Amino acid sequence: MTSGIRFDAVSVAYGDTTVLDALTLTVEPGEVMALLGPSGSGKTTALRTVAGFVRPRSGRVHIGDRDVTDLPPYKRGIGMVVQQYALFPHLRVDENVAFGLKARKHPRAEIPGRVAEALEMTGMAAYARRHPRELSGGQQQRVAIARALAIRPDVLLLDEPLSALDAQLRSGMLAELARLHRELPDVSILYVTHDQVEALTLADRIAVMDRARLQDCGTPQELYRRPRTEFTASFVGNANLLPVRVTAGGAELAGTALELPTDGAAPGSSATLCVRPHLVGLGAGPNALTGRIAEVQWRGATHRLYVDVGGHRVKADVRELRETPPLGSEVTLHFAPEDAVLLAAGVNDG
Amino acid sequence: MASATTSTAAPARPAAARRERSRTVPGWVWALPPVAVLGLVFLYPLGLVVQESLAPGAYASVFASASFRDALLTTVWLALGATVGCLVLGFVLALIVAFVPFPGAKAVSRFIDVFLSFPSFLITLALLFVYGTVGMANGLWTGATGAAEGPFHFLTTPWGVLLAEITYFTPFVMRPLLAAFSQLDTAQLEVASSLGARPARIVRRVILPEALPALAAGGSLVLVMCLNEFGIVLFTGAKGVTTLPMLVYSKAILESDYAAACVVAVVNVAISVGLYGLYRVVSKRAGA
Numbered sequence: 092m093t094s095g096i097r098f099d100a101v102s103v104a105y106g107d108t109t110v111l112d113a114l115t116l117t118v119e120p121g122e123v124m125a126l127l128g129p130s131g132s133g134k135t136t137a138l139r140t141v142a143g144f145v146r147p148r149s150g151r152v153h154i155g156d157r158d159v160t161d162l163p164p165y166k167r168g169i170g171m172v173v174q175q176y177a178l179f180p181h182l183r184v185d186e187n188v189a190f191g192l193k194a195r196k197h198p199r200a201e202i203p204g205r206v207a208e209a210l211e212m213t214g215m216a217a218y219a220r221r222h223p224r225e226l227s228g229g230q231q232q233r234v235a236i237a238r239a240l241a242i243r244p245d246v247l248l249l250d251e252p253l254s255a256l257d258a259q260l261r262s263g264m265l266a267e268l269a270r271l272h273r274e275l276p277d278v279s280i281l282y283v284t285h286d287q288v289e290a291l292t293l294a295d296r297i298a299v300m301d302r303a304r305l306q307d308c309g310t311p312q313e314l315y316r317r318p319r320t321e322f323t324a325s326f327v328g329n330a331n332l333l334p335v336r337v338t339a340g341g342a343e344l345a346g347t348a349l350e351l352p353t354d355g356a357a358p359g360s361s362a363t364l365c366v367r368p369h370l371v372g373l374g375a376g377p378n379a380l381t382g383r384i385a386e387v388q389w390r391g392a393t394h395r396l397y398v399d400v401g402g403h404r405v406k407a408d409v410r411e412l413r414e415t416p417p418l419g420s421e422v423t424l425h426f427a428p429e430d431a432v433l434l435a436a437g438v439n440d441g
Numbered sequence: 442m443a444s445a446t447t448s449t450a451a452p453a454r455p456a457a458a459r460r461e462r463s464r465t466v467p468g469w470v471w472a473l474p475p476v477a478v479l480g481l482v483f484l485y486p487l488g489l490v491v492q493e494s495l496a497p498g499a500y501a502s503v504f505a506s507a508s509f510r511d512a513l514l515t516t517v518w519l520a521l522g523a524t525v526g527c528l529v530l531g532f533v534l535a536l537i538v539a540f541v542p543f544p545g546a547k548a549v550s551r552f553i554d555v556f557l558s559f560p561s562f563l564i565t566l567a568l569l570f571v572y573g574t575v576g577m578a579n580g581l582w583t584g585a586t587g588a589a590e591g592p593f594h595f596l597t598t599p600w601g602v603l604l605a606e607i608t609y610f611t612p613f614v615m616r617p618l619l620a621a622f623s624q625l626d627t628a629q630l631e632v633a634s635s636l637g638a639r640p641a642r643i644v645r646r647v648i649l650p651e652a653l654p655a656l657a658a659g660g661s662l663v664l665v666m667c668l669n670e671f672g673i674v675l676f677t678g679a680k681g682v683t684t685l686p687m688l689v690y691s692k693a694i695l696e697s698d699y700a701a702a703c704v705v706a707v708v709n710v711a712i713s714v715g716l717y718g719l720y721r722v723v724s725k726r727a728g729a
Contacts, residue, residue: 142635164634171635177628181650190646191636235632242636 094155094245094279095120096141101150103136111136112303113150118246120155123272123280125290127327128300134283137300138248141281143167154246165194170239174251176231178223184234185210185219191242209241210234212271229260236271249282253289265292287327291315299323315367317432324365324434331371333364333403335433342433345401349378351431363434366426368395371407376425380405384422387415398424487710494703503704508688512705516684519599520667523606527663528656530607531614536644538615539622540630550619556612564609565676572596597679605673610666614659621655622648654723661720665713685709 096118103111111133118124126134139145140152143164151160159167170191178187188206197205210216213233223231232252239247252268253261269292272280284290290297291311299307299314299322307314307323318324321332335342337360341351344364356362373396382400394415396407407424416422494500503509538549571577572593579591595601625648633643671686683691685705693702 142631144631144634164631165637165639167635168637169635171632173628173632175626175628177626177632179629179633179647179650190633190638194633194636194638194642238632238636248635 094277095122095153096124096246096279096281097153098137098140099151099153101137101140101147101152103133103140103145104148109303111140111147114305116298116305116308118279118281120279121276122295123282123293125282125284125294125297126300127284127287127290127297128306129285129326131302132300133303134285134300135250136303138250138281138283141167141246142169142171142248168242168244169246169248170242170244171248172232172235172239172250172252174254176223176228176235176255178231178234178238180223182222183219184215184221184223184226187223187234188238188241191238195242205241205243209237212240212274213237213267228256229264232256232264233267236268240271240275245277245279247278247280249280251283251285253284253286261289265289269293291327297327299326301326318365318434321363321365321434324363324432328367329406330365330367331405332434333366333405335362335364336360337362337433341428344380345403347380347401349428349431351378351428351433353433356433356435360435365432365434366430368406369393369408370430371405371409371424371426373407373409373412373422373424375423377428378426378431380424381421382424384416384418384420386418389415396422396424398422400424490703490706493699494707496700499700499704503701506701508683509705512683512685512688513708515599515682516668516686516709519602519606519682519684520664522603523610523667524660524664526603526607527611527614528660531611531618531659532649532652532656534611535615535618535622536648539619540648553612553615553619557616559609560672561605561609561670562672562676565605565673568596568601568605568608569676572601596677599679599682601677602674602679602682605677606667606670609673610663613663613666614656617655617659618652621652625651657723658720661716661723665716665720668713668716669709685712 096116098114098116101111101114102109110131114133114137116124116137126137128134136145140147141154141159143159143162147160151158153159154167154169179190182190185206188209189202192202192205206219207216210219213236215230215233215237218226218230218234223234226234232255236252249268253264256264272278272293282290282293294311296308296310297314298305299320301322307319309317309319314323314327318327318330324330324332333344335344335349337353337356337358338348339358341349341353342362342364343349349364351364380398380400382398382405384396385399385404386397388395388397389411390408392411393408394410394412396409396416398405398407405424537543538546538553569576573579573596574590574594576591576593576596578593582588582591582593595604629647630643633647634640638646669686670684671690674682674684674687675690686709689702689705689709692698692705
């Protein structure tokens with residue numbers, strides 16, 4: 092049996108409300124696919140259709156070469172880790188990890204070895220005899236991962252697995268998950284998150300979702316550097332999105348001619364200029380934009396400047412300034428032509 | 442300065458004096474009135490019952506009688522049977538109400554709360570309407586077959602009492618169970634299912650262990666209540682079904698044998714208090 096997940100036009104609705112709209116997406120064998128989006132975007136619903144907890148109104152779900160749409164969850168052969176760990180409180184750590192093996196009626200003699208292997212992999216071997224209540228949040232999450240891995244699933248579903256952890260633990264667990272994936276290269280992982288850092292760090296590809304629909308899909312680099320929709324540009328990296336008119340050599344923003352690749356956009360048409368705040372520099376340079384400082388935020392290593400340019404608010408993340416410009420003062424911003432992307436108007440409609 | 446001190450100290454004096462006086466009254470004095478009332482209306486009569494039971498030869502005579510042994514046996518098996526029945530039925534019904542989505546599940550849950558306030562004889566009365574000698578079931582049978590009487594006569598047997606007690610006391614098991622189930626993280630059930638566990642295994646290995654304290658608490662409560670149940674046994678009119686409370690009634694009211702009635706009552710109280718103590722321990726562990 093091969094791993095991998097395939098959604099074929101999967102729709103889910105509760106009454107008249109569509110919570111997942113014709114999702115078509117393939118997670119390749121061994122791939123980490125992040126479903127990224129805000130609350131209510133349909134990402135968790137998509138994961139739950141794979142797990143079997145939500146029945147699609149239409150469309151089919153495949154795991155490997157099997158159509159699992161009509162299979163109950165216990166026959167799907169998946170591992171699952173959820174936000175609040177969901178460890179069984181009355182069972183010890185090793186019993187929790189052995190749960191799936193016993194449920195699948197693995198030979199009794201093999202179970203201790205498999206449990207030890209999973210606990211070793213997640214660094215929890217020393218805690219095998221403890222109960223979940225005796226563990227920290229990060230340790231409980233490791234046990235939850237060990238429990239999911241012990242059954243050697245073809246597909247691992249991770250539903251906001253790091254949301255309940257503090258920032259430092261989350262960073263450590265991200266590295267752990269990346270290491271685990273390197274050790275288990277055949278396991279396909281569907282990773283649901285609303286945190287772009289988790290998605291960018293861990294995923295081979297990211298599917299961006301909004302309002303029950305797939306908005307964009309690509310590698311983290313593609314989505315970050317060449318977003319296809321305004322939503323992606325905004326949600327992944329919080330880009331500047333400025334309305335421009337396409338010209339022969341680039342675009343025009345509030346009367347200022349800008350030089351940038353138009354990717355075949357018709358001169359005279361409306362478009363949205365997308366440029367990342369950290370790629371906007373302070374001072375003279377190519378594609379200079381002059382405006383007035385509206386707000387300055389100190390962020391430790393950087394300053395974020397909010398500059399009003401011809402009625403549009405432009406964000407610029409610049410290296411920490413020795414002297415911050417006073418509010419209302421005139422400044423010049425610039426960006427390199429290759430750092431900008433033109434998004435056709437209306438592309439955000441999904 | 443002196444006058445200021447005087448003027449501010451003067452109004453404070455009565456309050457301070459009151460506080461001082463109240464400090465001189467020992468705390469136990471305040472407990473005397475409620476203890477006196479309690480003693481007068483409850484403990485004294487209870488003491489009289491115990492005193493009456495200590496009449497020479499009363500215990501030996503009662504313990505030697507077959508009617509007492511039968512009543513004790515009947516009381517215990519009925520209470521144990523009803524408790525087991527309530528636990529099984531209550532667990533299954535609570536599982537359905539809590540985990541099987543169906544329209545009106547919340548209304549059922551609320552009705553259980555209301556059911557707890559019903560008097561026990563009401564349930565017995567309802568069962569009499571259905572299964573009594575001239576009840577609906579027998580009426581339908583005689584109407585359909587032309588027979589002189591219907592086949593349902595179990596209500597006046599110990600099984601009728603058992604059915605009535607299970608019917609009445611099952612919600613007392615369901616209530617703590619539903620409270621426990623509401624605390625259960627449904628993600629545990631989903632994860633268990635994704636790991637390959639079928640529903641029966643999930644119930645056995647995930648839900649049941651979490652529900653054990655609530656089951657124990659509900660079961661202990663039902664056991665105690667069944668041991669003392671009088672109304673249901675009386676209303677079914679079950680001949681030959683004599684429980685300890687019924688024996689107290691017949692000894693005291695029908696035979697005017699107060700010493701024997703008091704002995705039986707003391708035994709009943711001792712069993713109930715012992716089980717209540719067990720219930721408290723279990724409830725404490727369950728956090729109920």
